[in-house]
Amino acid sequence: MEVTARAPGKIILAGEHAVVHGSTAVAASIDLYTYVHLSFPADSDNDDKLKLHLKDIDLEFSWPIGRVKEALSKLGSQIPSSPASCSPEAIKFIAALVEEQNIPEAKIALASGVSAFLWLYASIQGYKPGKVVITSELPLGSGLGSSAALCVSLSAALLALTGSVNLDCYHQGWLMFGENELELVNKWAFEGEKIIHGRPSGIDNTVSTYGNMIKFRSGELTRLKSNMPLKMLITNTKVGRNTKALVSGVSERTVRHPIAMSAVFKAVDSISNEVAAIIQSPAHDDSTASEKEDKLGELMEMNQGLLQCMGVSHASIETVLRTTLKYKLATKLTGAGGGGCVLTLIPTLQSETVVDKVTAELEACGFQCLIAGIGGKGLQVSFNSSS
Numbered sequence: 001m002e003v004t005a006r007a008p009g010k011i012i013l014a015g016e017h018a019v020v021h022g023s024t025a026v027a028a029s030i031d032l033y034t035y036v037h038l039s040f041p042a043d044s045d046n047d048d049k050l051k052l053h054l055k056d057i058d059l060e061f062s063w064p065i066g067r068v069k070e071a072l073s074k075l076g077s078q079i080p081s082s083p084a085s086c087s088p089e090a091i092k093f094i095a096a097l098v099e100e101q102n103i104p105e106a107k108i109a110l111a112s113g114v115s116a117f118l119w120l121y122a123s124i125q126g127y128k129p130g131k132v133v134i135t136s137e138l139p140l141g142s143g144l145g146s147s148a149a150l151c152v153s154l155s156a157a158l159l160a161l162t163g164s165v166n167l168d169c170y171h172q173g174w175l176m177f178g179e180n181e182l183e184l185v186n187k188w189a190f191e192g193e194k195i196i197h198g199r200p201s202g203i204d205n206t207v208s209t210y211g212n213m214i215k216f217r218s219g220e221l222t223r224l225k226s227n228m229p230l231k232m233l234i235t236n237t238k239v240g241r242n243t244k245a246l247v248s249g250v251s252e253r254t255v256r257h258p259i260a261m262s263a264v265f266k267a268v269d270s271i272s273n274e275v276a277a278i279i280q281s282p283a284h285d286d287s288t289a290s291e292k293e294d295k296l297g298e299l300m301e302m303n304q305g306l307l308q309c310m311g312v313s314h315a316s317i318e319t320v321l322r323t324t325l326k327y328k329l330a331t332k333l334t335g336a337g338g339g340g341c342v343l344t345l346i347p348t349l350q351s352e353t354v355v356d357k358v359t360a361e362l363e364a365c366g367f368q369c370l371i372a373g374i375g376g377k378g379l380q381v382s383f384n385s386s387s
């Protein structure tokens with residue numbers, strides 16, 4: 001038995017960080033995916049290992065399944081249908097299993113992803129030998145939700161082979177889960193995100209699971225029906241950063257300045273609600289379409305100012321802002337900030353020459369630009385071994 005699951009990355013149009021503190025945020029999936037392939041050895045193989053291959057990072061891990069069982073079974077068994085948090089005690093046992101693998105120092109950021117893998121695997125599949133191969137089209141640790149795409153695709157592949165999922169409809173070899181299964185995957189993915197992020201709001205795993213465009217507040221999801229074609233230039237500053245550290249930095253600032261920060265979060269909440277309303281409102285002609293784009297651009301600039309207030313901008317992000325401003329284009333960071341990726345709104349009537357010029361100028365600074373499709377499908381699985 002084998003399965004492949006894929007889950008998309010995301011952009012946040014408004015509300016990152018503030019969403020951790022109860023504000024509304026708006027996010028959309030993008031057409032870059034993380035793929036997880038899960039297979040079990042045949043009984044005749046006599047293979048008693050749990051193997052993890054991070055293919056594009058060129059790292060392979062292997063644990064005797066008895067070793068995983070010895071480390072984790074003292075904590076009692078998990079029930080696949082009841083997502084549970086990884087306790088601090090379990091984190092310690094898992095950290096020991098990861099340490100045994102001697103991840104090279106330059107790739108040590110992957111340790112939290114491998115820990116999330118071990119927790120999700122043992123919780124959903126128990127102590128069964130198996131092999132997981134992961135590939136990703138997303139840049140890791142860059143604000144495009146690589147951690148959530150990993151946790152969603154992994155939880156889905158693991159749950160798909162428990163034999164208790166309903167498959168909803170057929171789409172070019174990729175199948176979609178039913179509503180109850182999506183909810184279960186999303187809950188497990190959130191538990192994985194907790195291991196990687198510390199204190200996630202849940203927006204990244206939710207948009208990766210459900211796809212399209214969503215409004216999210218305090219764990220509540222509202223699906224948005226976009227009435228606006230959106231084109232965003234995504235610039236990867238290639239400055240490495242870590243979502244966990246940035247999220248805890250904002251929390252520390254909130255402890256130091258509770259009243260000021262609460263006003264900032266309230267302003268972000270209003271911006272996100274306005275962004276959601278603009279995206280959903282119909283445009284009757286070209287002029288209302290361009291008015292909507294102007295408003296959206298202005299709200300993105302306002303949100304960026306407030307993110308700077310929270311302390312999550314970065315010199316590289318400011319360089320992107322200055323560069324795009326020369327072409328009168330609105331820009332904000334996306335995801336946790338501190339480097340990573342930045343969004344620039346490209347108005348539908350914008351000439352290609354301007355897009356080419358701004359891209360060339362950004363790439364001359366050493367950044368990497370891409371235009372991704374926005375608002376596509378969320379999680380999908382395939383039982384076809386060739387996909």
Ligand SMILES: Nc1ncnc2c1ncn2[C@@H]1O[C@H](COP(=O)(O)OP(=O)(O)OP(=O)(O)O)[C@@H](O)[C@H]1O
Pocket residue numbers: 034054109110111112113114134135136139140141142143144145146147148150196197204241242243244334335336337
């Ligand atoms: N394909 C993958 N394989 C292994 N680990 C991964 C993979 N994708 C993500 N991770 C784990 O997630 C970490 C990056 O997560 P982080 O939340 O910091 O960034 P992000 O999710 O890309 O951005 P953001 O949370 O701002 O959207 C990596 O360092 C690694 O531990």
Ligand SMILES: C[C@@](O)(CCO)CC(=O)[O-]
Pocket residue numbers: 012015016017018019020143145197199200201202203204243247334335336
């Ligand atoms: C920074 C943050 O708001 C978004 C990261 O993509 C963290 C979270 O919501 O979990």
Ligand SMILES: [Mg+2]
Pocket residue numbers: 145146147148197204243
């Ligand atoms: Mg993340």
